[in-house]
Amino acid sequence: MSAQVLTYVFVGLTFGLYIAIAIWSRSGSTQEFYVAGGHVHPVANGAATAADWMSAASYLSMAGIIAFEGADGARYLMGWTGGYVLLALCLAPYLRKFAKFTVPDFVGDRYYSQTARVVAVLCVIFISFTYIAGQMRGVGIVFSRFLEVEIEMGVIIGMGIVFFYAVLGGMKGITYTQVAQYCVLIFAYLVPAIYISLMLTNVPLPMLGFGATVSDGSGMFLLEKLDGLTEELGMAAFTEGRKSTVDMFFITAALMAGTAGLPHVIVRFFTVPKVRDARISAGYALIFIALLYTTAPAVAAFARLNIIDSLNEASYAELPDWFGKWEDSGLLAWTDKNNDGRLQYRGGPALSPTKPVFTDDRGQQGQRLVSNLQTDNANELYIDRDIIVLAHPEIAQLPNWVVALVAAGGLAAALSTAAGLLLVISSAISHDLLRNTLAKNLTDAQELRWARIAAALAIFVAGLFGIYPPGFVAEVVAFAFGLAAASFFPVILLGIFSTRMNKEAAIAGMLSGLTLTAGYIVFFKFLAPELNQAEYWWFGISPEGIGTLGMLLNFAVSAVVMRLTPAPPAAVQEMVRSIRIPKKVN
Amino acid sequence: MDSDNKEQALKAQNAYWRANVTTLLCLLAVWFVVSFGCGILWVDTLNQFSFFGWKLGFWFSQQGAIYAFVVLIFVYVWRMNALDRRFNVEEDV
Numbered sequence A: 001m002s003a004q005v006l007t008y009v010f011v012g013l014t015f016g017l018y019i020a021i022a023i024w025s026r027s028g029s030t031q032e033f034y035v036a037g038g039h040v041h042p043v044a045n046g047a048a049t050a051a052d053w054m055s056a057a058s059y060l061s062m063a064g065i066i067a068f069e070g071a072d073g074a075r076y077l078m079g080w081t082g083g084y085v086l087l088a089l090c091l092a093p094y095l096r097k098f099a100k101f102t103v104p105d106f107v108g109d110r111y112y113s114q115t116a117r118v119v120a121v122l123c124v125i126f127i128s129f130t131y132i133a134g135q136m137r138g139v140g141i142v143f144s145r146f147l148e149v150e151i152e153m154g155v156i157i158g159m160g161i162v163f164f165y166a167v168l169g170g171m172k173g174i175t176y177t178q179v180a181q182y183c184v185l186i187f188a189y190l191v192p193a194i195y196i197s198l199m200l201t202n203v204p205l206p207m208l209g210f211g212a213t214v215s216d217g218s219g220m221f222l223l224e225k226l227d228g229l230t231e232e233l234g235m236a237a238f239t240e241g242r243k244s245t246v247d248m249f250f251i252t253a254a255l256m257a258g259t260a261g262l263p264h265v266i267v268r269f270f271t272v273p274k275v276r277d278a279r280i281s282a283g284y285a286l287i288f289i290a291l292l293y294t295t296a297p298a299v300a301a302f303a304r305l306n307i308i309d310s311l312n313e314a315s316y317a318e319l320p321d322w323f324g325k326w327e328d329s330g331l332l333a334w335t336d337k338n339n340d341g342r343l344q345y346r347g348g349p350a351l352s353p354t355k356p357v358f359t360d361d362r363g364q365q366g367q368r369l370v371s372n373l374q375t376d377n378a379n380e381l382y383i384d385r386d387i388i389v390l391a392h393p394e395i396a397q398l399p400n401w402v403v404a405l406v407a408a409g410g411l412a413a414a415l416s417t418a419a420g421l422l423l424v425i426s427s428a429i430s431h432d433l434l435r436n437t438l439a440k441n442l443t444d445a446q447e448l449r450w451a452r453i454a455a456a457l458a459i460f461v462a463g464l465f466g467i468y469p470p471g472f473v474a475e476v477v478a479f480a481f482g483l484a485a486a487s488f489f490p491v492i493l494l495g496i497f498s499t500r501m502n503k504e505a506a507i508a509g510m511l512s513g514l515t516l517t518a519g520y521i522v523f524f525k526f527l528a529p530e531l532n533q534a535e536y537w538w539f540g541i542s543p544e545g546i547g548t549l550g551m552l553l554n555f556a557v558s559a560v561v562m563r564l565t566p567a568p569p570a571a572v573q574e575m576v577r578s579i580r581i582p583k584k585v586n
Numbered sequence B: 001m002d003s004d005n006k007e008q009a010l011k012a013q014n015a016y017w018r019a020n021v022t023t024l025l026c027l028l029a030v031w032f033v034v035s036f037g038c039g040i041l042w043v044d045t046l047n048q049f050s051f052f053g054w055k056l057g058f059w060f061s062q063q064g065a066i067y068a069f070v071v072l073i074f075v076y077v078w079r080m081n082a083l084d085r086r087f088n089v090e091e092d093v
Helices: A005-026 A030-038 A043-054 A056-098 A105-112 A112-145 A150-203 A222-233 A243-260 A263-270 A275-311 A321-328 A387-395 A398-436 A443-467 A473-486 A488-497 A503-527 A543-564 A571-580 B003-043 B056-086
Strands: A332-334 A358-362 A366-371 A381-383
Touching: A005 A043, A005 A112, A005 A150, A005 A398, A030 A150, A030 A263, A030 A398, A030 A443, A043 A263, A043 A275, A043 A398, A056 A105, A056 A112, A056 A243, A056 A263, A056 A275, A056 A387, A056 A488, A056 A571, A056 B003, A105 A112, A105 A263, A105 A398, A105 A488, A105 A571, A112 A150, A112 A398, A112 A443, A112 A473, A112 B056, A150 A275, A150 A387, A150 A398, A243 A263, A243 A381, A243 A473, A243 A488, A243 A543, A263 A275, A263 A398, A263 A488, A275 A387, A275 B056, A321 A332, A321 A387, A321 A443, A358 A398, A358 B056, A381 A503, A387 A398, A398 A443, A443 A543, A473 A488, A473 A503, A473 A543, A488 A503, A488 A571, A503 A543, B003 B056
Parallel strands: none
Antiparallel strands: A332 A381, A358 A366
């Protein structure tokens, strides 16, 4: 069967599975809709958390970023896993003991303030929509690349599926579909990686093959060969970083604290029965995540090697079939700068502006022509990062069923994250904004109806973002992490670890942290993008890493303000003491 | 008598919390060393050594730190469950 038919089969089967699970696990109460009744087994919650967390970015883009950045890619690998240590040790068990439904619940109760609750709701909604736009776009892209469906149609199909199980099933439906989606996505990620690892190194496990010798008989280590090739072609060696140590440090810290402060991840720990389940469940989640995260850098190294091998110095006619296919979708472009009829893959961007603008014409050899200016360097190849995961199975000439699997995995990654985010948005509106703020006399049944309406509206808005992506999405994703790091993380952490922490300190801390982070990002990303270079940054910290500084400022301001203002009410201090202890105290 | 009991319970709670925080700080120190230390601050120094087919610093930043994170969480679970039992603060089933 052709790869396309197989893709239809796999995508159809997995979608059928998700719908079946949704019908089986409908929610009947708000308790079930928000936290799946609090009965989720820790292993199931671990798998659901992993799927919830690993988005289209982790699945489709991360290996690609590492492939082209080499050592610098470590900030994502460490940042997006190290956050789970913070979450498991410092937040999850205590929030489970708190035993409510949402993050604004905790902020509002702990800081005995409706203002704090509403600010938390706004932050939750902003962070979640920022994120979800990328997921819906990811769904559309997978559909259009693999199934030759228009992006718009792809987004609408994705919306339909999520609508079905998120609106019907709430957290309960989402949890069990996420478990299934984790299985699909990890299988789809590992199978091609194992194949390629075997081909290149004879070692089946990619995380070990990555450090093994290449199987071409040279006895060279794979990374040694890759370092040699990259340097020979005038690029930075694969295992050497280019980012400054300060910047790497701050970005990694912002991603870690941001991960621990992201509401859709935190709420997953409200779904397990006990405090000890919350602890172990974070461990399972990280094992499941680590399977993908330790494979990603291996995939990155393999792909970079394969790409250099199959493209460099080839004439257009000699280029493999996949080159033409991905050139047609605009992810690859070749411009023959020295007119030797061969493709030179070298360091630096080939085109100015970097992304190719294709004309309708073809060159002498049949390549698509671009209207971009040529840059001064010798590089003739434009290559989009997303191609690494999408096209690698074809690049490595794997069987059709493996190629088809990748599409199903990408959809699972994007849909599972989108659903988790939708639930957070819906509960923020129905529970925190309506039930706890604007309409306190709602009955449980009315609240549940509102939760469903809010979820449906959120899906609609998310779909619009997917079809008409605002140009700033890529910019604001860094913002989502910075925001979570500079606001939620310190406020929740101090709320648990200090009984003295009060409303005034929390509000002053959040405001200062957010103002610094948002101001810095807005300045460098929107107001003066031409100044966005290391020499203008404070202490060499890029906007991606500024969340860490915002977080430190938040901690410092909180520490000062809480000493100058009255202690929180006795009941609140009592509540803090009680969430520190697993046992119920009267 | 009643207030004595209460005071004792409070004392036990505080001791449990101190033990909890000590455990956390030890584990977070390891967390910092394997990621920010070996993976970022000392990466160039460690890269002078090789570890199988990797440079050591590179391995820490792209593999080792992640394995260490997983181990840390499980050590934490094991230590905390032991503390819960010792201080008799386990949740009722």
